[in-house]
Amino acid sequence: MRHTLPFAPQFYVTAPQPCPYLADRMERKLFTALQGDQAEKLNDALSKQGFRRSQNVLYRPSCAECTACLSARIDVTRFTASRSQNRVLRRNRDLARRATSPWATEEQYALFRDYLDSRHAAGGMADMDMFEFAAMVEETPVRSRLVEYTDPAATHDPRHGLRAVCLTDILDDGLSMVYSFFDPGEERRSLGTHVILDHVRIAQEMGLPYVYLGYWVPGSPKMDYKARFNALELYRGGRWQPMGDRDDYSAETHPLSVAPISEQVARITLPDTRPVTTG
Template sequence: MRHTLPIAPQFYVTAPQPCPYLEGRMERKLFTALQGETSEKLNNSLSKQGFRRSQNVLYRPSCSDCTACLSARIRVSAFQPNRSQRKCINRNADMRRNASSPWATEEQYALFRKYLEARHAEGGMADMDIFEFAAMIEETPIRSRIIEYARPEGAGRELAAVCLTDVLDDGLSMVYSFYDADLTKRSLGTYIILDHIDIAREAGLEFVYLGYWVPGSPKMGYKANFAGVEIYKGGRWQPMGDPNAHEEEIHPLSVEPIAEQVAHLTLPDSLPAADKS
């Protein structure tokens, strides 16, 4: 089923499928393609309205009767590491960061497979082959970087973690990250976020976008552990505050109809405004 503004871009809705975060729920996504000269501006604009990028697509959860998924970001100026996070930084002081253009390697893919087998063996990416992996990394119409973290190993290095990162006009968006799950004491998932906060601060960027936070989902609980976290709720960004104060709304009337959601989107100045009448 397709819903469009009276001008490009066009918006579509996926068919319902089982939710990967909350058992017994069905998920649905609103999405649009990133293409042409306006891709960068469209990505910047819609990222500020709760959308995420996957290759050349921008999407946002739009489930018919659930509003559990909330886009989350860290306001860099409001972040201060807690005691546990300072220890994490110290434990990984030997890590070496390398940022480059998004190009997939066999070394990355081997680490990716190891990560999936340890953490997401039943997930939607479990069957991804090296060609699909390369597409995930390399098919980007906007400014993206692949950031590798490696430990010194003799005269060479040992790849420990990787993050595909988009550079927005107001921050960094962590599109997808994976790491060596055997290095549990290093808390590499936390370390990658902490390092991205440093990168954003050094670049003068305001935010680090983390993807979606889902109240009640153990998979997403770690995102609430960072100071300065904001969530996109009720059409605006707001401080998360107490994570336990947020509960998903499950009701047929808790979600706007798709056509109204599209009409309420704000598009870049370079595109004609949506008809909100």
């Protein structure tokens, strides 16, 4: 099924498939291609409306009876680290951060495989080979960076001390953490938390107000960590709002909870792509 806005990108809906977050549910996504000279403007605009990027596609959950998935971002201007998060920062003071162009390496892929085999062995990405990994990293039509975290003391490590990696988009109002992975053998470091905290710090250094984390899903243990960051905002009811009490959110389904696809598309605000003229 195809839905089109006048003079705008075309939006499509995926066929239902098993939900990776909640058992016994089917997921469906609304998506559009991200390409051409307006790709960055489209990525900026739709990220503010709960969309996420995967290679050259922007998508947002559009399940038939479920609205559990909520796009989440940290308001950098209001964020303060908790005691436990400050301990994580101290434990990782020895790590060196390096931001590079989105170019895949064998060391990254080795870390990626260890991460998947330990944390997501039954997930949809479990069978990704080096070529597919490279496509995930390198096929980006927008301003993206790979942020690497290395242990300089691990001189004999086969991965040259690589401990964590995050593929990050630079938006006009923040950083979007597209995908991150880390060394599952370094549990004491809490590397996943550290990468998010460091992205808050990068956003502060760049004067950007938000760090986009992807989707928080109440009722999903694998997404629970996102709710531990204060100053969290969720995209709900067509606008961003402070998270508040996490107990106010439910993963219950309802047949009238989701608007028809045509109505969802009609509500999307697109960037102004008219050429700028001077006189």
